[in-house]
Amino acid sequence: IYILGIETSCDETAAAVIKDGTEIVSNVVASQIENQRRFGGVVPEVASRLHVEQITLVIEEALQQANLQPSDLHAVAVTEGPGLVGALLIGINAAKAFAWANGLPIIGVHHIAGHIYANQLVTEMKFPLMALIVSGGHTELIYMEEHGKFEKIGETRDDAAGEAYDKVARVLSLPYPGGPHIDQLAQTEGEAVDFPRAWLEKESYDFSFSGLKSAVINYSHNVKQRGEQLNAEAVARGFQQSVVDVLTERTVRAAKEYDVKQVIAAGGVSANQGLRHALQKELAEANIEFSVPPIQYCTDNAAMIGAAGYEMYRKGCRSDWKMNGEPGKALTSWSH
Ligand code: ATP
Ligand code: MG
Ligand code: FE
Numbered sequence: 001i002y003i004l005g006i007e008t009s010c011d012e013t014a015a016a017v018i019k020d021g022t023e024i025v026s027n028v029v030a031s032q033i034e035n036q037r038r039f040g041g042v043v044p045e046v047a048s049r050l051h052v053e054q055i056t057l058v059i060e061e062a063l064q065q066a067n068l069q070p071s072d073l074h075a076v077a078v079t080e081g082p083g084l085v086g087a088l089l090i091g092i093n094a095a096k097a098f099a100w101a102n103g104l105p106i107i108g109v110h111h112i113a114g115h116i117y118a119n120q121l122v123t124e125m126k127f128p129l130m131a132l133i134v135s136g137g138h139t140e141l142i143y144m145e146e147h148g149k150f151e152k153i154g155e156t157r158d159d160a161a162g163e164a165y166d167k168v169a170r171v172l173s174l175p176y177p178g179g180p181h182i183d184q185l186a187q188t189e190g191e192a193v194d195f196p197r198a199w200l201e202k203e204s205y206d207f208s209f210s211g212l213k214s215a216v217i218n219y220s221h222n223v224k225q226r227g228e229q230l231n232a233e234a235v236a237r238g239f240q241q242s243v244v245d246v247l248t249e250r251t252v253r254a255a256k257e258y259d260v261k262q263v264i265a266a267g268g269v270s271a272n273q274g275l276r277h278a279l280q281k282e283l284a285e286a287n288i289e290f291s292v293p294p295i296q297y298c299t300d301n302a303a304m305i306g307a308a309g310y311e312m313y314r315k316g317c318r319s320d321w322k323m324n325g326e327p328g329k330a331l332t333s334w335s336h
Contacts, residue, residue: 005306008091009083014302021310026065048086077309080108081329088325117308135267148334154205185236193238
């Protein structure tokens, strides 16, 4: 079964062909990062315009790399939400046009389900499992009893982990998106600034990063006000330790409490070396299997949408031609 995946929810224009939900036949990502960097973030209008310019080329390239004809495909899976509405609509309309012209069904995929199913590209998902979602807009723990069944047991009460990374990066004058740059600085050896950890209530699986973010901003401000040089490495190490400690403690505790067979991490921040190592180590000690996608499949891509789309296709999920972009779409269990 060949699924064409399409993703345009934010600032990546992406298309991929996935075979049987696990094999990447082709994967094309046109990133807008270079274009958006001068604005220090994603400007929705700019994102939509760049998606329009890229989408047809990206889809054609994905088919060409796969060496397949449209008639070889079985369905088109596309991100339905959440994301920027104008950006989502470019992908959805391209998916509809392509599917209609080629007599294929369309399947609307939740962006976070896509991040989760990026793991299927490297490993078999084993249920029940606990998924830690850490991305630019989400920080959640999701319990899955089986394919397509999502139960949120905890989430951030303020900033997402990726958002905190990007804001702290700005304080340190690092380029957008800041996550990978902070990660790199944090890998170096040396002292770390001691920042607080937001543990919240003892039994909670929720997260909070706004206090930590403020602590970093205040610390940096005070250093500069004293006329001293800010040690960016020490700030990055301290900030990353705080984030990783909390994410790891919550995830391991949830995995034990729910007695899962596997823990998977997903989303842009799961590319973080500190987080990957900490989860690997703590879960190995707890004897729980751990999976995380290869770095390039942690951030936005269409292979993950194709992987999730395949499982939805198998479950009989099909979308209507009236499908619309849903900027605030909730992650609900699959039904058909
Ligand atoms: P969402 O998936 O919630 O809709 P998004 O699609 O914008 O948000 P992703 O593409 O999944 O987010 O992830 C992007 C985020 O991941 C950015 O905030 C970026 O800084 C962060 N990120 C990427 N690599 C790393 C890293 N190595 N360490 C920490 N953060 C990282
Ligand atoms: Mg992105
Ligand atoms: Fe994402």
